[in-house]
Amino acid sequence: xxxxxxxxxxxxxxxxxxxxxxxxxxxxxxxxxxxxxxxxxxxxxxxxxxxxxxxxxxxxxxxxxxxxxxxxxxxxxxxxxxxxxxxxxxxxxxxxxxxxxxxxxxxxxxxxxxxxxxxxxxxxxxxxxxxxxxxxxxxxxxxxxxxxxxxxxxxxxxxxxxxxxxxxxxxxxxxxxxxxxxxxxxxxxxxxxxxx
Numbered sequence: 595x596x597x598x599x600x601x602x603x604x605x606x607x608x609x610x611x612x613x614x615x616x617x618x619x620x621x622x623x624x625x626x627x628x629x630x631x632x633x634x635x636x637x638x639x640x641x642x643x644x645x646x647x648x649x650x651x652x653x654x655x656x657x658x659x660x661x662x663x664x665x666x667x668x669x670x671x672x673x674x675x676x677x678x679x680x681x682x683x684x685x686x687x688x689x690x691x692x693x694x695x696x697x698x699x700x701x702x703x704x705x706x707x708x709x710x711x712x713x714x715x716x717x718x719x720x721x722x723x724x725x726x727x728x729x730x731x732x733x734x735x736x737x738x739x740x741x742x743x744x745x746x747x748x749x750x751x752x753x754x755x756x757x758x759x760x761x762x763x764x765x766x767x768x769x770x771x772x773x774x775x776x777x778x779x780x781x782x783x784x785x786x787x788x789x790x
Contacts, residue, residue, distance in 0.1 A: 651776070694732070
């Protein structure tokens with residue numbers, strides 16, 4: 595049985611770390627809205643929760659766009675798929691759900707933008723909120739993958755190896771970052787399977 599984690603404020607480690615975004619039990623001045631916990635799988639438990647021969651999607655959630663990548667059904671290779679320009683959550687979710695249904699997707703790997711010191715900031719909380727809101731519309735298996743420096747690594751690759759101009763990179767970088775995130779997660783799962 596896969597181990598489930600809950601996305602509560604205590605589980606994210608925010609209690610007592612940053613007073614500007616945390617809520618102590620006896621602090622009546624600042625109350626955070628209650629959010630039902632979203633079941634999040636540990637990345638290594640995601641394969642057991644997903645049916646065989648189904649694909650996974652990788653998401654790079656930006657402020658204005660969502661980079662989407664898809665794996666093959668054997669979960670060996672990640673490929674850039676699409677760039678969704680954010681409008682409203684329901685429209686973004688509708689497009690994402692169409693992609694999920696059309697590709698027989700059983701799991702999502704969402705890039706989690708951690709701070710360099712390993713803590714979670716506002717962008718990481720935004721990614722967790724996105725997963726929580728998407729789960730209300732279409733329940734699915736979700737795992738997070740640390741995406742620190744993924745966009746800068748992809749930018750460096752596009753500049754140095756492919757020699758793309760800034761204008762051409764703009765439309766490619768988020769999709770490619772999503773593929774980078776998903777490929778990293780697929781490699782981690784595959785490496786763990788070979789060590790067991």
